[in-house]
Amino acid sequence: GAVVSQHPSWVICKSGTSVKIECRSLDFQATTMFWYRQFPKQSLMLMATSNEGSKATYEQGVEKDKFLINHASLTLSTLTVTSAHPEDSSFYICSARLLRGQGLSEQYFGPGTRLTVT
Amino acid sequence: AQSVTQLDSQVPVFEEAPVELRCNYSSSVSVYLFWYVQYPNQGLQLLLKYLSGSTLVESINGFEAEFNKSQTSFHLRKPSVHISDTAEYFCAVRQGGSEKLVFGKGTKLTVNP
Numbered sequence: 001g002a003v004v005s006q007h008p009s010w011v012i013c014k015s016g017t018s019v020k021i022e023c024r025s026l027d028f029q030a031t032t033m034f035w036y037r038q039f040p041k042q043s044l045m046l047m048a049t050s051n052e053g054s055k056a057t058y059e060q061g062v063e064k065d066k067f068l069i070n071h072a073s074l075t076l077s078t079l080t081v082t083s084a085h086p087e088d089s090s091f092y093i094c095s096a097r098l099l100r101g102q103g104l105s106e107q108y109f110g111p112g113t114r115l116t117v118t
Numbered sequence: 119a120q121s122v123t124q125l126d127s128q129v130p131v132f133e134e135a136p137v138e139l140r141c142n143y144s145s146s147v148s149v150y151l152f153w154y155v156q157y158p159n160q161g162l163q164l165l166l167k168y169l170s171g172s173t174l175v176e177s178i179n180g181f182e183a184e185f186n187k188s189q190t191s192f193h194l195r196k197p198s199v200h201i202s203d204t205a206e207y208f209c210a211v212r213q214g215g216s217e218k219l220v221f222g223k224g225t226k227l228t229v230n231p
Contacts, residue, residue: 006161032217043208043221044162093161097217107219109154111161 003027004096006110013084013117021079021113023094029074030096034107035067038091050077084117091115120144122211124222132230133201139194139225141183141209148214151192153183156206156224165207168192179203204229 003026013019023033031052036044048069049057056069068080077096081088091114095107121144131137143149150169154162166177173185183194192209209222 004161034217034219041224043223044219045221046218049217095162095219105217106164106167108164109162112159114159 002098002106002108004094004108004110006092006094006113008113009111010114011116013115015085015117016083018080018082019084019115021081021092021094021115023077023079023096023110025075025096025098025108028096028098030077030098031074032097033071033077034095034097035069035077035079036093036095038093038112040091044093047079081115084115086117089115089117120149120211120213120220122209122220122222124209124225126225127223128226128228130228130230131199134198136197137195137199137203137227139207139209139227141192141194141222143190143192143209143211150212150214151183151185152210152212152219153177153181153192153194154208154210154221156208158205162208165194199227199229201229201231203227 005024007022033050035047037047038044047062050069050071052071058064071077091112093112095109097105099105123142125140152167153165155165156162166175168175168185176182181196206224206226208224210219212219
């Protein structure tokens with residue numbers, strides 16, 4: 001249980017185009033999902049917290065107009081990289097929060113999407 | 119702000135040798151601690167976690183970690199590693215009352231035959 005998928009697993013796009021990445025919780029409902037970015041040989045950096053039915057909360061330094069997040073249902077969040085540039089090339093990973101009761105929760109991670117902007 | 123330090127960026131070991139991957143976090147009133155493993159070109163998989171209770175936690179594949187509050191550490195250990203354990207390992211901390219995970223920079227474990 002607690003499986004999170006991402007689509008696509010990898011994508012190559014031209015500079016100036018937009019790319020949409022999907023994150024799905026397959027066997028549980030997630031009111032909260034998170035989007036991370038991982039540069040080569042570095043750790044994951046939280047970009048934003050996605051809440052179902054409301055606006056995402058972005059971390060400091062993350063451009064909300066460039067990285068559009070939509071969490072339209074309890075099992076799907078999307079990240080759209082608008083007007084992508086080569087510096088946006090990275091590994092994007094999402095996670096979904098699973099509530100376990102008594103105030104405890106865990107994040108389950110998707111397999112990641114490698115974006116290459118040429 | 120919460121921070122996580124993984125002192126070793128790379129740890130090479132021979133197969134069947136013991137290994138310890140170190141993790142220290144900045145002090146906080148209450149924290150939840152996690153170790154994740156990442157295989158090449160894949161996402162993160164939860165290896166083990168400390169939420170409460172016993173300070174020694176174990177995974178199904180032989181790893182263990184001990185929460186040491188006085189030393190603010192959560193080191194990961196395995197008494198005998200396999201080549202298949204070769205991966206990147208991330209320590210992460212979540213502060214009580216927050217949903218945010220703060221990750222260390224990771225430790226690349228390479229197990230050689």
